[in-house]
Amino acid sequence: MWLCNRRTFLGGAGLGLLSACGFTPVYKQGGAASGLFNQMTFTVVEGRFGFELRERLIERLGMAAPDARYRLTFDLDIESRDLVVNETKDVIRYNLTGVAKYSVTDRTTNALLFRDTVKSLTAYSATSDTYPTTVAERAANIRLVRSLADLMVARLSITAQDWAA
Numbered sequence: 001m002w003l004c005n006r007r008t009f010l011g012g013a014g015l016g017l018l019s020a021c022g023f024t025p026v027y028k029q030g031g032a033a034s035g036l037f038n039q040m041t042f043t044v045v046e047g048r049f050g051f052e053l054r055e056r057l058i059e060r061l062g063m064a065a066p067d068a069r070y071r072l073t074f075d076l077d078i079e080s081r082d083l084v085v086n087e088t089k090d091v092i093r094y095n096l097t098g099v100a101k102y103s104v105t106d107r108t109t110n111a112l113l114f115r116d117t118v119k120s121l122t123a124y125s126a127t128s129d130t131y132p133t134t135v136a137e138r139a140a141n142i143r144l145v146r147s148l149a150d151l152m153v154a155r156l157s158i159t160a161q162d163w164a165a
Contacts, residue, residue, distance in 0.1 A: 033157035035164055038062040040070045041107065049076050049145050053100070056149035061156075069165075070113070074102035074152070078144065083123060095123050096140050100148040104156065104163070113163040118151040120144055 041064040042054050053076060076098065083093040103115040124140035126133040 033160045033164075036061055036070070036156060036160055038065045039068045040064055040072050040104070041068050043071070043073045045074065045076065049078055049141065052142055052145040053149050056146045057153065060149065060153045069107060071105045071107050072102060072152075072156075073105070074100050076100055076145070076148070078141070090128070091126055093123060093125050094137070094140075095121065096144050097121050098144045098148050100152060102152055114156070114159060116152075116155055116159075118148055118155065120147040120151060122147065 038061075040057075040061050042057050044050070044054065053074065057072070077100075078096060078098045081095045081097070082091045083095045086092050098120050099117060100119075101115075101117045104113045105111060106113055122140050122144045124136040126136070
């Protein structure tokens with residue numbers, strides 16, 4: 001009986017501390033982050049990486065309404081490095097590092113509202129065959145870009161109360 005009461009007490013104390021620190025749900029109804037859905041246009045970036053990033057952003061934030069208030073622009077930088085070299089000097093593992101620099105502007109005033117940079121990392125294995133290596137590389141690139149988009153959405157959502165109207 002004492003154990004149940006202690007858990008209840010500690011759980012209540014934990015919730016009390018969270019509310020005291022200003023914790024509020026990011027996606028609560030009427031919150032700043034909920035105002036981002038269908039309210040953001042995205043720039044079109046050339047290439048497969050830009051396409052994948054834009055598609056993930058649309059998936060997470062919705063397709064922009066005709067009167068969308070915000071414009072999100074981004075630049076991608078993706079770098080591939082040899083990670084593991086076997087005894088015959090063949091590269092068998094690659095690291096992919098991605099950096100996305102992005103900013104949000106108000107479409108009516110062109111005022112810069114938010115700017116940030118996110119980074120992510122993934123890897124893939126290579127074989128002596130070209131096709132499996134190409135498939136693994138493409139899958140890793142898609143994972144990387146989707147991760148960057150998810151990080152962007154998370155940071156936009158968390159900071160929306162500071163810059164979104």
